[in-house]
Amino acid sequence: MYIDRDKALRLEIAPITMDIERGRLRFFAETIGLTDPIYSDVDAAKAAGHRDLPVPPTFLGNSLELEQPEPLSWLAALGVDLQSTTHGEQSFVYHTMAYAGDRLTFHRRIVDVYLKKNGALEFVVKRTDITRDDGEPVAEVLCAIGVKHPEVVA
Amino acid sequence: MTDLAVGTELPPLEIEPISRRTLALFAGASGDHQPVHIDIDAAKARGRDDVFAHGMLSLAYLGRLLTNWVPQERIRSYRARFVAITPVHGKPTCTGRVTAIEAGMATVELTVTLADGTTTVRGEAVVDIRKEQL
Helix, strand or coil: CCCCHHHHHHCCCCCEEEECCHHHHHHHHHHHCCCCHHHCCHHHHHHCCCCCCECCCCCCCHHHHCCCCCCCHHHHCCCCCHHHEEEEEEEEEECCCCECCCEEEEEEEEEEEEEEHHHCEEEEEEEEEEEECCCCEEEEEEEEEEEECCCCCC | CCCCCCCCECCCEECCCCCHHHHHHHHHHHCCCCHHHCCHHHHHHCCCCCCECCHHHHHHHHHHHHHHHCCHHHEEEEEEEECCCCECCCCCEEEEEEEEEECCEEEEEEEEECCCCCEEEEEEEEEECCHHHC
């Protein structure tokens, strides 16, 4: 069964507010092999002109939202079988750098639903506008989630 | 950056084969705890032979390719399409090539390829290359 596009575009998804912590950013940098000291050492970051440890380019992607309780409930609310999904596309437009110590809010909504492969694959595009707590826009993040419809022969 | 032209290739970034440990750590570091990336039982229940890497891990490596090349604040936008999964033990190589330069902005075509030649990610970034920003 396909997603009701009109319902999806109207769906309200609760915003998420997160405090960005230095320890978490160090853990992320170490895990992905980001060894430039500006990403782990506050003095090095400040010497390079940053006000704290910078948030790496992809840290604000879809993953962070997934550690919330029932992270995909918005998708389930559209009738999607969460076992049938894949991550299709991801994009970022950056307005300003985010740093450790920032409190960021993720405003989420669905901006598109479309079919591919003669209906065997459906994409839901979620847009997340990330703002700092002083209202400054930080980034726009798009995430396209693919929903497989194996019952449809492509 | 001074010799930047259409066709300029970024220094490739070769990543060590992705271990199960890396997948476990990335789950915690990124926030994506979906079991199909860290629990072989869950992967098998979804019809996979084994766990596979988070797409966002490949994107994080591509981000490193970019920040190795320019200061992060110069990256204006970044987008990517996941075209194949990266199995555990896959060995990604990230490459980038400048495809356009216009009004002080360079468009860089990005790819992640595994050792067997499979392309896993295709993407594009727009980077501010104006000198007065240096």
